Amino acid sequence: MINVKNLSIRFDDTLILDDISADIKKNIITSIIGKSGSGKSVFIKTIMGLLKANSGEILIDNVNINNIPKKVRKDIQIKMSMVFQNSALFDSLNVFQNVSFPLYEHTKLNDKEIIEKVNYTLSLVNLTDILEVYPSDLSGGMKKRVALARAIIQEPDYIIYDEPTTGLDPITADEIINLIKDIHNTLKMSSIIITHDPECIKQLTENLIMIDNKKIIFQGTLNDFHQIDHPTAKAFINHIFN
Ligand SMILES: Nc1ncnc2c1ncn2[C@@H]1O[C@H](COP(=O)(O)OP(=O)(O)OP(=O)(O)O)[C@@H](O)[C@H]1O
Numbered sequence: 001m002i003n004v005k006n007l008s009i010r011f012d013d014t015l016i017l018d019d020i021s022a023d024i025k026k027n028i029i030t031s032i033i034g035k036s037g038s039g040k041s042v043f044i045k046t047i048m049g050l051l052k053a054n055s056g057e058i059l060i061d062n063v064n065i066n067n068i069p070k071k072v073r074k075d076i077q078i079k080m081s082m083v084f085q086n087s088a089l090f091d092s093l094n095v096f097q098n099v100s101f102p103l104y105e106h107t108k109l110n111d112k113e114i115i116e117k118v119n120y121t122l123s124l125v126n127l128t129d130i131l132e133v134y135p136s137d138l139s140g141g142m143k144k145r146v147a148l149a150r151a152i153i154q155e156p157d158y159i160i161y162d163e164p165t166t167g168l169d170p171i172t173a174d175e176i177i178n179l180i181k182d183i184h185n186t187l188k189m190s191s192i193i194i195t196h197d198p199e200c201i202k203q204l205t206e207n208l209i210m211i212d213n214k215k216i217i218f219q220g221t222l223n224d225f226h227q228i229d230h231p232t233a234k235a236f237i238n239h240i241f242n
């Protein structure tokens with residue numbers, strides 16, 4: 001469980017998030033929506049410990065990440081994994097090298113164990129026979145699958161997707177949505193998805209968080225979201241359900 005309490009973030013004199021609180025429960029899929037520039041990525045980066053809060057608290061499984069020793073922060077960061085919008089694969093490394101990278105960095109597994117784990121993880125994302133292929137020879141959908149494999153190879157408790165379907169054709173986007181659902185259920189993780197794709201929101205969301213004008217203006221189920229009386233929220237509802 002992630003508890004965000006009275007979090008504020010500013011860059012120089014500009015306030016980005018103003019005293020926001022939210023609970024991201026375990027084992028469900030949470031979607032985060034909001035206009036471009038509303039602070040979704042800043043929110044997520046702060047949760048991941050990549051940005052520092054100006055005030056407020058973030059508790060990850062009851063550990064306050066604001067003031068913790070480096071070693072504990074590392075343990076927490078291993079629990080959390082991110083799939084970036086552009087997949088962010090290493091172009092000079094092949095698929096095996098990309099996916100095995102976290103294992104060589106963070107574990108003492110031997111080569112045989114690593115090969116087995118990479119093959120198993122690639123099978124979870126429905127990829128086979130591409131260990132030697134370089135990212136430049138992969139389609140957008142395959143890149144996304146490889147990035148997903150790399151993100152789950154250490155079986156994180158939390159996985160965060162930034163715009164997982166943006167830039168993909170509708171069929172491939174649908175495949176990625178189904179994959180996110182399957183992985184979520186197979187690995188029993190907590191999944192957090194930043195998205196503005198109506199299909200992603202409709203098919204995956206169990207808990208919805210909407211950020212607008214520096215505040216969280218809604219947290220709850222999609223059903224309850226329909227009832228909200230707020231101009232930006234209403235615009236999103238029209239976009240999602242029409
Ligand atoms: N490192 C930074 N330094 C200064 N300002 C920043 C920094 N990172 C983000 N911002 C500003 O914070 C605000 C929120 O940015 P953020 O990237 O979180 O938006 P977003 O909701 O993720 O948008 P998008 O949907 O376009 O990805 C923006 O005004 C952005 O310019």
Ligand SMILES: [Mg+2]
Nearest residue numbers: 040041042162
């Ligand atoms: Mg963003």
